[in-house]
Amino acid sequence: MSKKKRRKLYIPGLRFHNLQELRHSASLATKVFIQRDYSDGTICKFLTKFPAELDSRIERSLFEETVKTLNCYYAEAEKIGSQSYLEGCLACATAYIIFLCMETRYEKILKKISMYIQEQNEKIYAPRGLLLTDPIERGMRVIEISIFEDSGSTSSSSTGSSPSSATAQ
Amino acid sequence: MSAVMITRKVTRKWEKLPGKNTFCCDGRVMMARQKGVFYLTLFLIVGTCSLFFAFECPYLAVHLSPAIPVFAVLLFVFVVAMLLRTSFSDPGVLPRALPEEANFIEMEIEAANGNVMAGQRPPPRIKNVQINNQIVKLKYCYTCKIFRPPRASHCSICDNCVDRFDHHCPWVGNCVGKRNYRYFYLFTLSLSLLTIYIFAFNIVHVVLREYRNIFEHVVSLTPHCTVLEVLVCFFTLWSVVGLTGFHTYLISLNQTTNEDIKGSWSGKNRVQNPYSHKNFIKNCCEVLCGPTYPSVLDRRGVMLEDSTRPTPSDASAASTYKSTNPVSQTTKSSAPLIPNEHTPEEAKPSIGAGTQKSTSSPKEEKPPSPTSPNAVAPAVIKESAH
Numbered sequence: 001m002s003k004k005k006r007r008k009l010y011i012p013g014l015r016f017h018n019l020q021e022l023r024h025s026a027s028l029a030t031k032v033f034i035q036r037d038y039s040d041g042t043i044c045k046f047l048t049k050f051p052a053e054l055d056s057r058i059e060r061s062l063f064e065e066t067v068k069t070l071n072c073y074y075a076e077a078e079k080i081g082s083q084s085y086l087e088g089c090l091a092c093a094t095a096y097i098i099f100l101c102m103e104t105r106y107e108k109i110l111k112k113i114s115m116y117i118q119e120q121n122e123k124i125y126a127p128r129g130l131l132l133t134d135p136i137e138r139g140m141r142v143i144e145i146s147i148f149e150d151s152g153s154t155s156s157s158s159t160g161s162s163p164s165s166a167t168a169q
Numbered sequence: 170m171s172a173v174m175i176t177r178k179v180t181r182k183w184e185k186l187p188g189k190n191t192f193c194c195d196g197r198v199m200m201a202r203q204k205g206v207f208y209l210t211l212f213l214i215v216g217t218c219s220l221f222f223a224f225e226c227p228y229l230a231v232h233l234s235p236a237i238p239v240f241a242v243l244l245f246v247f248v249v250a251m252l253l254r255t256s257f258s259d260p261g262v263l264p265r266a267l268p269e270e271a272n273f274i275e276m277e278i279e280a281a282n283g284n285v286m287a288g289q290r291p292p293p294r295i296k297n298v299q300i301n302n303q304i305v306k307l308k309y310c311y312t313c314k315i316f317r318p319p320r321a322s323h324c325s326i327c328d329n330c331v332d333r334f335d336h337h338c339p340w341v342g343n344c345v346g347k348r349n350y351r352y353f354y355l356f357t358l359s360l361s362l363l364t365i366y367i368f369a370f371n372i373v374h375v376v377l378r379e380y381r382n383i384f385e386h387v388v389s390l391t392p393h394c395t396v397l398e399v400l401v402c403f404f405t406l407w408s409v410v411g412l413t414g415f416h417t418y419l420i421s422l423n424q425t426t427n428e429d430i431k432g433s434w435s436g437k438n439r440v441q442n443p444y445s446h447k448n449f450i451k452n453c454c455e456v457l458c459g460p461t462y463p464s465v466l467d468r469r470g471v472m473l474e475d476s477t478r479p480t481p482s483d484a485s486a487a488s489t490y491k492s493t494n495p496v497s498q499t500t501k502s503s504a505p506l507i508p509n510e511h512t513p514e515e516a517k518p519s520i521g522a523g524t525q526k527s528t529s530s531p532k533e534e535k536p537p538s539p540t541s542p543n544a545v546a547p548a549v550i551k552e553s554a555h
Contacts, residue, residue, distance in 0.1 A: 031269045038298040038305070041444060042319055042333070080459050088458040095250035096352065104461045139264040139465045141315060 026129060026148035034067065034143040044074040046135070046143055053147060058128050066120055066132070067143070070113065077109040110136060183468040187265055188329040196468035198257040200342050201327050207256055207342030214252070214360070217401050218245045220394045221367050225374045232377060237370060244363045251356035252341060259464040260346030261332035263313065263321060271314035278309075303443035320444070322427050336426040345426075348464065351457050354420065357413045364409060368402035371395055423452040 032053045037045045048067045050060045087105055091098050117134050125132055125145075133144040183196035191200050200207070218241070226238035266274065278294055294309030296316050307316045310323050313330045317323070322334035324344050333347035345353045375395060419429060423445040428434060434442035446452055 031273065033270055033273050036318065038300055038307075038319055041300055078460050080455055084460045085454070085458045087461070091461070092355070095247050096254055097250065099461070104463070106460050106463055110463060136463070136465055137467070138267070138270065141263065141266075141318070142270060144270070 026150060029147050029149040032145045032147065034145065036141060037071075043078050044135075044140055045071050051145075054130070054145065057130055057147065058125070062124055066124070069116065070135075070143070073109055073113045073116070077106045180472040181468065182466075182470045182472055185472060186466065186468070188262070189327050190262075190329070192468065193257075199259050199466075199468065200256055201337070201339075201344070203326075203339065204342045206339040210252065210340045211249075213401060213405070214245075214248060214363075217367065217398055218363075220398055221371075224392055224394050225370060225398075228374060228378070229370060233373070241363075241366060241370075244359060244366060248356065248359045248363050251352050251359055254352040255338075255345070255349045255356050256341045256343050258343075258349045258352070259466055259468070260344040261334075261348040261462065262327075262344075262346075262464075262466055263315065263318070263330040263332055264466055265312070266314040274309075274314065274316065301443040303441060305443065320425060320428070333425060334427050348462050351459075354413075354416050354457070357409055357416060361406075361410045361413045364402050364405045367398060368406060371399050371402065375399075420453055420456045421449045423455065 030053065032051045034046050034049075034051070037047045039045075046067050048064050048071075050063055054063060083105060114134055114136075117132050121132050129148040129150075131146040131148065133146065135141070135143050138144055181196050183192045183199075186192075189202050191202055191204070192198060193200070221241065222238065226241065229237045282291055294316075296307040296309075297304050298307060298319070299305070300319060305319050307319065309316050310330050312323060312328065315330065317330055318332060320333045321330050323330045324334065324337050326337045327344055329344070331344050331346040333350065335345040335350055335353075337344045338353070341353065341356070343349070416426075419426065422434075422442065424434060424442060428442075434440060434445075446455065
């Protein structure tokens with residue numbers, strides 16, 4: 001998104017121009033999981049701690065911005081305010097039958113999140129050989145980031161990073 | 170039924186879900202395995218109300234007011250809708266960790282524990298998080314291979330971790346958790362009102378009839394059904410009204426039944442409930458008027474035919490993981506796990522466990538009154554041998 005920082009961290013020989021190329025020509029090396037942040041209670045929020053495995057792949061600021069935006073979306077979805085009251089009361093008055101035909105506010109925001117993640121993948125992550133998975137596909141427990149290597153290199157390079165995985169505490 | 174039209178069979182994700190749930194209507198309905206008590210609940214409600222509508226309502230509508238049966242019908246519809254919503258919806262089941270995630274967590278645990286001496290029991294798998302200045306312990310679930318989020322618990326009857334687990338209710342045939350707690354509460358509340366309503370008008374009916382009979386010197390025997398209704402209502406009243414009162418108390422404190430039974434926030438050792446807003450109205454609003462959480466189990470999603478896991482190279486990457494960490498492997502195998510009858514084998518993926526699910530799919534039970542109008546599944550040929 002930030003146009004001024006065009007310096008991309010490329011591994012030599014590793015160039016992916018779009019998501020399709022990523023899926024077809026790269027092999028999965030490892031996955032990193034961004035855990036939930038429970039400091040504010042049970043609301044859906046993810047830790048913004050930058051994992052060590054991504055150190056050489058993406059700028060810290062880009063990663064943090066992605067996670068913070070996702071956290072904002074989830075906070076908006078789970079906000080208890082006038083809109084959620086109205087929705088709840090209206091639904092209760094119709095014995096919740098209205099939910100069979102109407103999309104809830106949360107579902108609308110989830111669609112926005114899914115589009116945002118796709119956009120981020122296309123613009124930022126795929127060119128760096130990374131792929132974000134929508135948290136809803138992992139039970140809203142983690143943000144899974146797949147790290148791809150060029151098909152030519154072996155996957156043994158991934159093991160070098162595993163012992164250094166810091167505990168997310 | 171026409172074999173010509175079948176191109177390929179579509180497998181939906183609910184068919185491969187681990188756990189002991191039964192699914193109906195091609196994944197739209199999700200319940201526990203034991204449904205006998207649920208049918209009893211439905212029978213009692215529908216039966217008693219039918220008797221009321223058949224025998225009492227005509228008399229009351231004529232002699233008192235036609236609004237009485239109308240209100241009873243509305244209340245009855247609401248009660249049944251809430252019951253079916255509670256019973257058929259996903260309570261907030263947390264899906265099990267996929268192998269990569271499980272491995273990642275294992276590695277984190279081992280990094281945190283350091284080297285465990287051979288023969289020594291490794292420390293319990295607990296994560297401490299701070300919520301509102303209170304330390305909350307997150308336990309590791311050996312079945313689901315995840316650290317349970319706060320307030321989640323594993324239901325042994327359904328064999329799932331459920332978010333904001335309240336209790337497993339046999340009367341509704343399902344767990345009560347984050348997604349269906351408000352429906353459960355509204356069910357008990359509306360059922361209390363309905364029971365009181367029917368009970369009251371039964372008494373009124375009996376009194377009116379006997380008064381008329383005395384006036385006209387007619388001998389009458391109070392109809393048997395009225396007596397039956399009074400009995401059912403009387404016994405239901407004590408249990409349901411009590412339960413409603415109990416849950417109102419829990420909601421006002423923003424606690425779950427599970428936490429109340431375990432005494433998690435009972436106040437000893439200066440432990441306070443970190444989720445409570447310390448305000449009755451706010452707590453009620455959060456539980457009853459909060460957002461409607463979506464189900465994270467994509468029950469009706471279509472499973473990809475080639476494989477559910479992305480690529481074969483993924484499996485090879487995972488195996489290189491394990492082979493390069495022989496120390497962690499031996500530590501894991503020698504460390505005695507906390508015994509759990511549901512602890513699956515190491516290599517058994519979540520898909521493999523789904524074979525037990527596929528046997529229950531042909532047994533498609535007809536739901537009493539389906540909440541989804543188009544209960545007939547879309548044109549997916551399901552006549553396939555499992």
